[in-house]
Amino acid sequence: MSDLSPMDLYEKLTAQGDTVRSLKAQKSPKDYKAGCPPVDGEMVLDNGAAPEDGDDQVDPWNVSSSSAKGVDYDKLIVRFGSSKIDQELVDRIARVTGKTPHCFLRRGIFFSHRDMHQILDAFEKQKSFYLYTGRGPSSEAMHVGHLIPFIFTKWLQDVFDVPLVIQMTDDEKYLWKDLSLDECHRYAVENAKDIIACGFDVNKTFIFSDLDYMGASPAFYRNVVKVQKHVTFNQVKGIFGFTDSDCIGKISFPAIQAAPSFSSSFPQIFGDRTDVQCLIPCAIDQDPYFRMTRDVAPRIGYPKPALLHSTFFPALQGAQTKMSASDANSTIFLTDTPKQIKNKINKHAFSGGKDTIEEHRKFGGNPDVDVSFMYLTFFMEDDERLEKIRQDYSGGALLTGELKKCLIETLQPMIAAHQERRKLVTEEVVRQFMTPRKLHFN
């Protein structure tokens, strides 16, 4: 297996069955009349199939799998009706940008997309686009897993040189959690500091709290109302599983997450242009919001947003669930000390190693279920070194303790550096990022 390239290696993780292609081929184009209210039951969503018993659960509020390898992402691509990020697309991104693809692309961490080729087609014709991602600020504490979309979004911003909007859904957290509006808003500002510490360009990045921006932009509210007119309760019930007992705020919230997908929500950035396409990097659990958005877009005269989907960042205890800030033991926080990082990994990180050193030396460990190895695929930049670790661990030359040490030595400086950068993010810097203003946009 030593002649496999890193790409071949990670290709394995996202291997795409013929089923996907045949399903995609069956999809027929839909014609909508712009400005028409929805006819109930007419909305044909992009998800190819309903979940079946035994399928992984993946929605904006729950992610779980029965497999230690985690969610079956190939099945998810089929279920959601998205497209795989294959080698051809990765190569094309490299060609168009003239940059080495980010390791999240090389390693299949961003594994699925919608309409990314369309974004690249337009980009090659000098037609620009903008990036949109977001965060639900449910607590002050962000963890390493939360950084994934932001690390990747920063890379996209750098290589494509495009503006970026980041939505902090403090209103959503107020609606879903037992928190006050002021708490949610404070978390939005605190989380924004961690996001800014990822290195975004202030001249090309607008971060907004919904609670602030809704009250500061008639254009944003207009798009929210447009979406709200074109989606029925039946539809959000089908997509999000809402019930009659849910509050009306939850029921109408999806429109608020949809609205930033349209450039006219940001006249301070895009002037009166309603046609600038949006590219949304996000974890795959957010896709239901954007399936809805893509369905509504042509009916209100806007382009559909394109998407890049990431896998989940596994909990320390194993890939059956994603890392969650509400379980401290499953989580490495961005505020953890080097010692805390070391202890948590040594104590909690699920190991794919064998029970005894003798057995491990003889049969080798299983990197496919080993959380420390999974984390290294996210954060170890060096492809060759990572591949060597994989081989050594599989072959038994590398012990679990040694693998964990390797992860600890990768994470400690990375998080310390993040903490240093975050210290530099003053209230004034946050204010700059969060002020609606003109951005650098071609």
Added chain:
Amino acid sequence: MSDLSPMDLYEKLTAQGDTVRSLKAQKSPKDYKAGCPPVDGEMVLDNGAAPEDGDDQVDPWNVSSSSAKGVDYDKLIVRFGSSKIDQELVDRIARVTGKTPHCFLRRGIFFSHRDMHQILDAFEKQKSFYLYTGRGPSSEAMHVGHLIPFIFTKWLQDVFDVPLVIQMTDDEKYLWKDLSLDECHRYAVENAKDIIACGFDVNKTFIFSDLDYMGASPAFYRNVVKVQKHVTFNQVKGIFGFTDSDCIGKISFPAIQAAPSFSSSFPQIFGDRTDVQCLIPCAIDQDPYFRMTRDVAPRIGYPKPALLHSTFFPALQGAQTKMSASDANSTIFLTDTPKQIKNKINKHAFSGGKDTIEEHRKFGGNPDVDVSFMYLTFFMEDDERLEKIRQDYSGGALLTGELKKCLIETLQPMIAAHQERRKLVTEEVVRQFMTPRKLHFN
């Protein structure tokens, strides 16, 4: 009957059964915990009873009665669980303000209330309140019936010397009608001109379009979200009859009509005061919104708004329905010429007179079903003259044509004067009224 005073006369129209008092006495006080999300099914609304077969239909979108006398307002008071505006309350308003009660109060046109005594108790202790009313701008054309709440609100503003907010629900009209956002917003501004022409004091009046103000006031959006968190779909289904096929915009809209009932929605007027009570003069069909609002208020830590309810302004063809801008023949528009007014009344106003002059002279007409007479009860200031007309018409001395002439001579100068005042409402004047700003407030 000549020894009946005008108040006695109109008292008849709104006579209150013992049933109301006994129903009201049964109501027990409810305790809510502020900040608690709703427990489904827990919301006990203020409406005493569900409509029964044969009851008049009265909700924000439909008003109809099978009786030529119009809606049975006494029954409505029982059904909605509100309180009658009785002579004692009218006398108290006169005492507290030192002014003769408006003829809409003297004549039972504002016939029902919630918590008006509480407003007066507080006012007597120098504790002020504010007024809130509104309009759904579904077309450029307003009719005489639309003026009723505004004429009365202006009188309240004058005699109590309090600030007033007027909500133009252009977002609602976009959600319910086949209109564009721009059309609805334009109607909001055009209708504001007619409202301003009623004579409101610019130093004490803020008129806002939802589409504008939502995007200009984080405080307003915060209150919208608070209400949205505390009302379930089950509840709006019960109150407004929404179904699963309704768009999510309609489902969440009631929170937007609720929010102006709380003083913290207007920090530019009330600073950080969240305790200024609100008094809402409106037609009784808007009560469902405010029953919901009053239920939510204590759970989010705000005072319940008080209400004053008016009867409907009957269609020209008869009091079975209210005047509607969508049926030109049933309607006297504020833009009608003297000739149009004359022709519409002569041609369409339903008469309570007899078929022949001989019969009419002998048996007399019926003012209780005569639309011209009803209109005079709204617009003829002189109580004695109105009572004489009633007697002469009932007795057969006054013919239908003469009664209509009397109405025409009342309406023509009234509408001409309105048109003159509206001409003076420049774009600059509208801009002043619609700019969020400090108001004169004690």
